[in-house]
Amino acid sequence: MKITIKDIANIVGVSTTTVSQILNNKGQRFSEETRQKVLKAVEEYDYSPDYFAKNMVQRESKTVGMIVPDVTDLFFSKVIEGIETYLNKKDYMLLLCNSKHSAEMEKKFIKQLQNRSVAGIILASPNSLALEKRMKQFPYILIDRGLNTREQGNILVREYEGYYAAVEYLIDAGHKKIGILTNERGYYEMTDRHKAYYNCLTNHGITYQESYVEDGPVTIEGGYQAATRLLERADEITALCCGNDQMAIGAYRAAFERGLSIPEDLSIFGFDNLEITAYLSPPLTTVAQPAFDIGYTAAEFLLHAIKFPQEAIPNKMFETQFILRDSVKVFDR
Amino acid sequence: MKITIKDIANIVGVSTTTVSQILNNKGQRFSEETRQKVLKAVEEYDYSPDYFAKNMVQRESKTVGMIVPDVTDLFFSKVIEGIETYLNKKDYMLLLCNSKHSAEMEKKFIKQLQNRSVAGIILASPNSLALEKRMKQFPYILIDRGLNTREQGNILVREYEGYYAAVEYLIDAGHKKIGILTNERGYYEMTDRHKAYYNCLTNHGITYQESYVEDGPVTIEGGYQAATRLLERADEITALCCGNDQMAIGAYRAAFERGLSIPEDLSIFGFDNLEITAYLSPPLTTVAQPAFDIGYTAAEFLLHAIKFPQEAIPNKMFETQFILRDSVKVFDR
């Protein structure tokens, strides 16, 4: 039997009003003596107000929902860490949902979360969303890399510039036959990265070749498969731009299997700067984006939006950083 | 304004009792006509019962709390995936807490979760817990690798046997100077793995050497540091047993930095069989343990314990599997 506010009131010999007011710090008007008595009883019986009863009157669930495509993804788990860290500071908690990339599950989760009266939702989604009526008037933040255009609450990363710089580094290092592993089709689109690749080559007088482009899921396995196909087809390339670090890790293996050593025979760079990339052999050159901060900021913006529903949610653009390690060969000239 | 059961009742022209009973499938006694009218209105107005109000009377939060030491840890995120998968099937949701390895935060989270009336808690903990009175009578599952001895609800892995087999493989392959990276002190104790190493060497007539043992956090960075120290001190070793895969990844880099090639100059094996290990260069030989299943089973056991509080929670022992890849050299003999 859980102890209730009534029990405490009876024990101390006051009304529930008194207990409630004191516990909610609206107790200035009570004598220090009753205050102490109440506090003591609360302590002694380890009383805390029932979450559901409290919420029914106050409507403040202090809970936010988070939907991710894959909890085990190295990038997203870092985002989650950032979110949790901010929420924790603010006494909010996180209801975590794993959509397994499915738009249908996302929908189901949104509904379920709203049924549970979460105060807001952070949705990391690879899908173009017909943002249903459900989300109208409801605080949410999208982490979708700009897939769904909107006016506010965009949390983005200057991917184009970051990727461009990396490709340019390759070219400056003397590479001319440069492949790319990307994901162009809707899902996890890498439009910006691909565009950066295209423009950078063109700006440096290198002809863009369709046959140097290979497509695949943005996972380790996807990178492995894509790199394998690409190297099969175009083994003259000396460098490979990867859509992200996980693809780069897969590409390492593809190179390894073909007996290609990195960077001697093949140069590679990634995108994300996952912790693990510093430990690869050789350490991976990559472009850092602040996954933790993205999560942290998303949580910050969301809580603000919950508190001030009438204000517009700001946009935020994160910078990237080129991380030079040892996976790119520099040709003598 | 959210729509309430009263609104629906008014719209249809029945009592709230009727609506409630029909919605909760206790409506056999109602005429098909009213049933349809109610259902239609519910559909039309997208009504769903308020979570808090419902819970206040039914006391079924359908929520479980999960506390992990580190959401970004590759092993734990796989465990979380398993848990979420089972819960999802059962219409439960997961409140996720990141303890950052701190026993103090664990305590705080347990309290917070219980305040929120979660139905149970899964606690993945590296700490020896003075399991406070709070947890008495409360359904929970510990994922602690046997750190806290208890009679029921142990979800364990036959680590000793798995690790022993791996060490034995090394010895059979002709290795005699074999180091180990472990974590002996309280935190994430690897007693079983270390014992397996010790016994296996001894059983094969190889003297155990203190100086071949190095200690460190069970992370990539920890493995890197520990391996660096060990190789500095004892560069005659030809093989290195790692406490887990993350340490092995760190060890790869330590070897790389010293110009040692794997497996030619140094053989390495890990433990866990993280997805990424198949993609390292060379692919890592390791011992698989079923992280996803561990989570899935933990969730399964927990929900059972919630439903049948009087029953004892079963124990479960998972098997390991030796995964032979290319990071171990076999000497000709």
Place this chain on the structure above:
DNA sequence: CTGAAAGCGCTTACAG
């Protein structure tokens, strides 16, 4: 076949 009323455990106007 259906509804009025009590009750879940809180908070909050309001009265004194």
Place this chain on the structure above:
DNA sequence: CTGAAAGCGCTTACAG
């Protein structure tokens, strides 16, 4: 300085 009472939105005995 303190308390009685209403109300939050449900479900569930109980009565008819």
